[in-house]
Amino acid sequence: MKLFAREKQELPIADHFKADGSRWSLKEKLLLGLSFDDYRQQLLRNPFNWLILIVFAVGLPIIAQRFLFGLGSVTHASNDYPWGLFLAFGLFGMVPLSASGFMLGTTVELFGRKDFHPIERLALLNGLLGYFFAVVYLQVDLGMPWRLPYPMFVSLGPAAVLFLVAWHVATYLSVQVAEVLPSFFEWLGWLKGKRMIRSMVLGLTVAGIILSTLHQGALGALFTYAPGKLHPLWMSANFQWIHFLTSAVFGGLSMLIVVSTFSKWFLAWRCDHHFLESLDKLTLGLAKGATFAMITYLGIKFIAIAHDKEWVYLFTGWGQYFLLELTIGVFIPMMLFAFAVRNGNARMARVAAFIGVFGVLWNRINTALISFNWHMYQEIPYWKEAVITITIFTLYLVTYRFILYRLPILYEWKGDK
Amino acid sequence: MQDKKAGQSGLVNLILLIEITAAVSIMLLGFIFQAEWARDFMIGVGMIKPMHTQVDYYSYVKGIEYLICFYFFLIFPVFFMFVNKREERMADNQP
Amino acid sequence: MLSLKTAKAAGDFDHYPDSMGVLVDVNRCVGCRSCEAACNKEQGLPEPEKPFNDYSVFDEGHEGGGHGGVGRRTDETRYTVVNKYEVPEIDHPLYRKSQCNHCLEPACLTSCFVNAYTKTPEGAVIYNPDVCVGCRTCMIACPFYVPAFKYSSAFSPRVMKCIFCYDTRLKEGRPPACVEACPQEAMTFGKRFDLLEIGRKRIRQHPDKYVNHIYGEKEAGGTAWMYLSPVEFGEVGFDVHVPHEPVINFVRDFLSIVPMVLVIWPALFAGFHLLANRKDAQHNHDDIDREGGE
Numbered sequence: 001m002k003l004f005a006r007e008k009q010e011l012p013i014a015d016h017f018k019a020d021g022s023r024w025s026l027k028e029k030l031l032l033g034l035s036f037d038d039y040r041q042q043l044l045r046n047p048f049n050w051l052i053l054i055v056f057a058v059g060l061p062i063i064a065q066r067f068l069f070g071l072g073s074v075t076h077a078s079n080d081y082p083w084g085l086f087l088a089f090g091l092f093g094m095v096p097l098s099a100s101g102f103m104l105g106t107t108v109e110l111f112g113r114k115d116f117h118p119i120e121r122l123a124l125l126n127g128l129l130g131y132f133f134a135v136v137y138l139q140v141d142l143g144m145p146w147r148l149p150y151p152m153f154v155s156l157g158p159a160a161v162l163f164l165v166a167w168h169v170a171t172y173l174s175v176q177v178a179e180v181l182p183s184f185f186e187w188l189g190w191l192k193g194k195r196m197i198r199s200m201v202l203g204l205t206v207a208g209i210i211l212s213t214l215h216q217g218a219l220g221a222l223f224t225y226a227p228g229k230l231h232p233l234w235m236s237a238n239f240q241w242i243h244f245l246t247s248a249v250f251g252g253l254s255m256l257i258v259v260s261t262f263s264k265w266f267l268a269w270r271c272d273h274h275f276l277e278s279l280d281k282l283t284l285g286l287a288k289g290a291t292f293a294m295i296t297y298l299g300i301k302f303i304a305i306a307h308d309k310e311w312v313y314l315f316t317g318w319g320q321y322f323l324l325e326l327t328i329g330v331f332i333p334m335m336l337f338a339f340a341v342r343n344g345n346a347r348m349a350r351v352a353a354f355i356g357v358f359g360v361l362w363n364r365i366n367t368a369l370i371s372f373n374w375h376m377y378q379e380i381p382y383w384k385e386a387v388i389t390i391t392i393f394t395l396y397l398v399t400y401r402f403i404l405y406r407l408p409i410l411y412e413w414k415g416d417k
Numbered sequence: 418m419q420d421k422k423a424g425q426s427g428l429v430n431l432i433l434l435i436e437i438t439a440a441v442s443i444m445l446l447g448f449i450f451q452a453e454w455a456r457d458f459m460i461g462v463g464m465i466k467p468m469h470t471q472v473d474y475y476s477y478v479k480g481i482e483y484l485i486c487f488y489f490f491l492i493f494p495v496f497f498m499f500v501n502k503r504e505e506r507m508a509d510n511q512p
Numbered sequence: 513m514l515s516l517k518t519a520k521a522a523g524d525f526d527h528y529p530d531s532m533g534v535l536v537d538v539n540r541c542v543g544c545r546s547c548e549a550a551c552n553k554e555q556g557l558p559e560p561e562k563p564f565n566d567y568s569v570f571d572e573g574h575e576g577g578g579h580g581g582v583g584r585r586t587d588e589t590r591y592t593v594v595n596k597y598e599v600p601e602i603d604h605p606l607y608r609k610s611q612c613n614h615c616l617e618p619a620c621l622t623s624c625f626v627n628a629y630t631k632t633p634e635g636a637v638i639y640n641p642d643v644c645v646g647c648r649t650c651m652i653a654c655p656f657y658v659p660a661f662k663y664s665s666a667f668s669p670r671v672m673k674c675i676f677c678y679d680t681r682l683k684e685g686r687p688p689a690c691v692e693a694c695p696q697e698a699m700t701f702g703k704r705f706d707l708l709e710i711g712r713k714r715i716r717q718h719p720d721k722y723v724n725h726i727y728g729e730k731e732a733g734g735t736a737w738m739y740l741s742p743v744e745f746g747e748v749g750f751d752v753h754v755p756h757e758p759v760i761n762f763v764r765d766f767l768s769i770v771p772m773v774l775v776i777w778p779a780l781f782a783g784f785h786l787l788a789n790r791k792d793a794q795h796n797h798d799d800i801d802r803e804g805g806e
Contacts, residue, residue, distance in 0.1 A: 072663030079587055079660045082648035110781060111788045143646015143661060143669040155626040155643035158483055159475040161763060162649050163625035164770060202785060203494060210777040214770060221766035225623045225653035228753050237762040241769070375753070469528050470631055471733075472622040472760055479767060486774040493778050 004034060004042065012270055014408070016189050016415040029187065032405060052394055059391025062384050066140060074384040081372065081379040083141075085389050088368035090137025092219055093361045094130045095169075096244065099252025101127020101176055102205075102212040103289070109205045118275045119282045121183055121409045122263065123256050128176040129403075130255075131169060133396040140388060161221045168215035175207050186413040187406060213245060220244025223367060231371035233313050233322040236304035246300060247330075247360055249293035253286045254333070254356030259400075261350045263410055270404060272411035280346035287349035290356060291337035294330050301326065318374065325366055329359025434499055437492060527616040531635030532682065533704035533736035534691055535711055536609055538748055539721060540698035543570065543594055543607035550693035551592045551611075554677055558589050570596035583749055586611065587660040591674035592690055597748045606741075608748045609698075611690070612637060612658045612674035613728060614736035617758030620650035620659055620673075628671075634683065635704065635736045636676035644670055655732045655754045676736070704736055711740055733758030 004011050013033045016023055024033065031039045043049055066074045075084055104123030107113045139145040151157065151166045178197055185194040197204075220240040223230055227237055236243065260279060263271060305311060313319050336352035339345070369379065404410060468474040549564035551557070562569055572584055583595035592611035599606055618637045621629035628644045631637050639659075646669055651659045659673040677688035686692075687701035700710060711726045727745050728738030731754045739750070746752045755762075 066666075068666055070664055070666035070669060071661075073666075075663070077661075077663035079585065079651060080657060082651035082661065106781075110785045112785075143648070144644065145646075147643075147645045150643055150645050151625040155628070156480070157476060157625045157627040158479040159472065159760075159767065160623055160625035160649070161766065162623070162647060166625055202782070206778055206781045206785075209781050210774060213773055213777065217766065217769075221763060222649065222652070224762045224766060225619060225649065225759055226655075227755060227759070227762045228655055228751065229652070238765050241766045469525055469633070470617055471525050471758060472617050472631070474525065475622060475760060475764075475767070476627065482771040483774075486771050489775050490778070497778075497782055 004032075004038065012405075012411075014272070014411055014414045026188075029406065052398060055391055055394045059387050059394070062387050063140070063391060065384075066388065071141075071143065074382065074388060076379065076382050076385075078379055080376060081369070083368055083372075084379070085369070085381045085385045086137045086141040088365045089361065089389055090141075090392065091134050092364040092368050094134040094137065095219060096216060096248035096251035096360050096364065097255040097357060098127045098130025098134070099212060099216060099248040100256040101125075101130075101179065101252075102208040103249065103252055104256070105179060105205045105208050109201050110209075115278075116282060116285065118278050119256065119260060119286075121180070122260060123252075124176065124179045125183075125400075125403060125407075125409050126256060126259050127252075128173070128180050129396060129400055131173050131176060133392060133399075135169065135173070136392055136395075137389075140392065161218050161225070164218045165215050165222070168211045168218065172208065172211040172215065175204050175211065178204055179208070183407045183409055183413075186408050186415075189415065212248075216245045216248040217241030226372070229373055230367065231313075231318050231322075231374040232308060232310045233305065233318060234367045234371040236308060238307060239300060239304045243297070243300060243304065246293060246297045247363060250290040250297065250330075250333075250356055251360035253290040253293070254353040254360070257283050257286050257290075257350055257353035258357050261353070263404065267401075267404055267410060270410050274412060275410050283346045283349050283353075284341050284344060287337040287352065288341045290353070291334050291341065294334035294337070294356075298326065298330055298334070318371070321366075321370075325359070325362055328355070329362050330356075333359060431499065433495055527734065528631075528633045528635065529705060531633060531704055531736065532676075532701065533614070533635055533707050533738060534688070535700040535702075535707040535726075536737065536739045537698050537700075537714070538606055538608050538739060538741040540696045541594070541607040541609060542696055542698075543567070543596055543605070544695065545569075545594055546693045546695060547609055547690035547699075548590065548592055548594060550689040551674070552590065554680060554689035555591055557591070560589060570594075585660075586658055586673070588662045588664065588672045591672065595749055599743050599747045601743055606743065606748050608739070608741075608750075609690070610656070610658075610749070611737065612676070613656055613732075613738075614674075614676055615732050615758070616735065617733040617760060619653040619655060619732065619759035622758075622760045622763070623649045623653035625649070632678060632682075634676075634678070634685075636678040636682050638675045638678050639671055639673055641670040646670070653759055655751065655759060704738075707738060711738060714740060730756040732756075733761075 011033050013024055013029055018024060034042065062074055071077065078084070100123040104116060104120045107116050108120045139148065142148065147154075151163055152170065157163050178200075182194045182197050185191065185197075218241065220243055223235060224237050224240050227235060260283065264276065264279060268276070305314070314323065333352040333356040336348055336355070340347075340349035340352060369381075373379070468477065545564045545567075552560070552564070569584065584593045586593055592609060594607050594609045597606045597608065614631075614635055614637045616631075618629060618631055620639075621627075621631060621637065625647070626643045626645055628640045629637055629650065630640070646661070648661055648671075650671060651657075651661060659671045662669045662672055676682050677686075681688055691699040691701045700707060702710070708726065708729060711729075715722045715724055715726075721742055722740050723742070723744055725745065726738050726740060727750055728735040733756075739745070741748055741750075744752075
């Protein structure tokens with residue numbers, strides 16, 4: 001696509017009209033203004049697409065196997081570890097990384113920080129896709145995925161934490177769809193729809209904050225059901241929910257920096273100068289937020305240890321592992337972010353963001369898999385489980401790229417808005 | 418024209434608000450003075466009944482709490498708009 | 513007539529004072545597996561690979577085996593299992609039966625977001641597969657690792673767990689199949705309240721034969737199935753770290769915050785918005801107020 005954008009003035013499409021004044025048709029917009037053959041050619045030219053193809057070739061049959069022959073055929077079917085990689089990575093990992101949507105929505109719409117506008121839509125899209133694919137992971141993991149709406153409409157168990165997660169993820173997904181729709185309407189040229197959404201943006205944003213606070217927290221609170229099964233250092237009956245919420249703040253901001261970095265590297269042709277020119281400054285702004293969230297997180301982690309009087313565990317192997325997680329996953333990126341902000345070094349902030357994203361994922365996997373059943377044996381997921389996890393993640397990347405190529409996320413639409 | 422429209426929706430909001438206020442006040446008064454109907458109502462909807470386990474009790478109270486929250490979500494935006502619209506009209510009259 | 517006082521004293525619950533339970537005496541169990549066989553028949557479970565008179569199963573682990581002393585556990589083919597334990601104090605092996613303990617405050621019930629579990633007045637914790645979504649949170653929540661999932665099924669999976677023979681026996685006041693099948697009278701069926709008395713009496717009369725603890729009296733807030741043991745419970749496969757309060761107590765903190773966030777956040781953040789944009793509101797009220805709408 002890079003090549004085509006260089007050759008043709010009117011590409012990439014950022015307007016309803018071609019250079020000669022005629023309107024782009026929907027099909028042309030979908031094909032990025034290329035002919036079908038050109039489009040296929042650019043797909044085949046990209047080695048990354050071949051990698052994707054290989055992943056799908058291996059992974060899709062295994063996903064089919066899961067739905068035809070049951071979870072037992074692709075996992076260890078463990079009754080001691082009822083939640084495996086699908087939830088540890090897909091639900092507990094993806095959701096905090098999607099916190100970017102509500103945070104940038106709050107920054108721009110609620111506090112009126114319009115200077116963050118160029119990256120707001122990317123943040124919203126990152127949120128939407130992260131949540132959507134968390135639900136996809138959940139659907140793979142649920143025993144009876146076709147009963148997904150049961151907790152809402154058929155049989156309600158309001159005292160359960162998962163009840164909250166279900167309701168909040170469902171309503172928040174709709175909120176996020178509404179938040180991303182304006183870019184779709186601009187692309188489509190249906191301005192009435194966009195105005196309609198704009199008129200309720202404050203309501204949507206506040207709803208986003210409420211729902212995010214609660215279900216980021218609720219994901220943590222799910223583990224308070226197993227106070228004796230989790231290692232005490234990863235478990236805090238009182239503060240688990242706020243640990244998860246706080247780490248989601250820097251997780252989401254770090255993820256946004258990572259995604260914007262990838263956009264800059266691989267999708268520069270699609271970004272407009274607003275985005276590219278302000279990116280370094282915005283990255284440092286996000287870094288500042290992330291580093292404050294990280295120091296807060298470290299503070300409340302130690303308060304939780306003090307509250308449950310767990311200092312003695314720090315001197316065991318588990319304690320070393322716990323401190324290693326905090327050092328690599330939180331402390332090092334926190335310091336890197338801090339230096340990056342002080343020295344105006346966006347590149348350093350990007351390095352920190354990659355580590356930060358890893359840190360959050362690592363924490364969630366430690367909580368859900370590694371420290372779970374710490375007094376029993378360690379479950380190592382079956383290879384097919386890992387393949388399915390990777391396949392769905394690849395599907396996520398493909399969807400992400402498909403949307404970024406087209407909708408005005410990384411650029412501003414030049415036509416009517 | 419727009420002013421009139423804003424005035425109309427303001428009126429609708431006002432009526433809604435008065436209705437809600439009245440309903441809530443009557444309910445509160447009923448409970449404060451321990452009216453028989455208030456107790457009958459609470460028994461009728463299961464707000465007063467013996468519970469044998471804490472888990473059942475929680476399922477029950479959480480359900481009621483979330484229902485209240487749900488209605489709060491319906492009321493709050495109306496209330497917010499009602500309060501905010503007034504400010505707009507005042508600003509209009511200023512210059 | 514109910515007084516408002518009952519509603520206020522909501523912290524205390526009677527846990528169905530007449531509910532039934534079973535007292536298992538580890539001293540008396542000889543590991544004959546009759547209870548396993550009876551359960552299998554009563555509940556219509558699939559026939560096991562090894563017959564019930566094959567005692568080599570006591571050497572099996574589970575989940576791939578070999579995981580230091582975990583022993584067999586309940587799974588989709590069995591609601592109850594007996595495991596063997598060699599303890600240094602006693603010259604013969606001890607056997608311990610495990611199944612659902614039917615908690616007074618069931619963790620599975622409180623963690624279920626579709627209310628698939630019910631604690632019946634008779635004492636059983638029963639499960640309704642018709643609404644279950646298969647999220648397996650109950651398996652996370654159960655402090656005794658009891659519920660199992662029918663992983664082998666793609667189209668009709670469900671949770672598999674002992675239901676105290678509720679449908680076929682307990683409802684009519686009869687003891688569950690395993691209790692009836694026991695040749696050693698290792699299990700006593702009765703009102704939980706009476707069983708506690710019996711247990712205490714046995715400990716009092718034979719202090720040399722029992723440790724002074726009834727497992728299940730307080731564990732996880734109390735269970736309907738309780739155990740007596742001649743050795744420390746940790747030695748015969750019990751989890752002695754199970755908290756002595758119901759699992760819901762650990763979740764309560766978060767649950768009480770939820771409605772606060774739901775009701776406080778709207779005004780708090782709408783307020784932040786008004787505060788942050790006050791200046792604009794005066795200069796350019798049109799724009800801001802339109803955003804301020806629902």
